[in-house]
Amino acid sequence: MLPQAFRTVVPPLGNVLIAMVKNTSIAAGFAVTELTASLSRLSNANGGEILLVLLAVVIGYMLITLPSAYAISRVERRVAILR
Numbered sequence: 001m002l003p004q005a006f007r008t009v010v011p012p013l014g015n016v017l018i019a020m021v022k023n024t025s026i027a028a029g030f031a032v033t034e035l036t037a038s039l040s041r042l043s044n045a046n047g048g049e050i051l052l053v054l055l056a057v058v059i060g061y062m063l064i065t066l067p068s069a070y071a072i073s074r075v076e077r078r079v080a081i082l083r
Helices: 002-022 024-030 035-045 047-079
Strands: none
Touching (some): 002 047, 035 047
């Protein structure tokens, strides 16, 4: 029964994982240092280079989410139910 349940649960869990990574700014409410809070500090410190700081933060999020999405996609295809 567990393999059948695992096949059904993989896509929603993958979506939740990616959403959680994207929504890390909520962690700032709990005084956890995260990427968006770092962006505001870096932009205040480097006002003339705001575009580079913003680009670095975007690339940071992409380095986290794109490999996760690729890995989850591979797992989904591997455990997919053939119909």
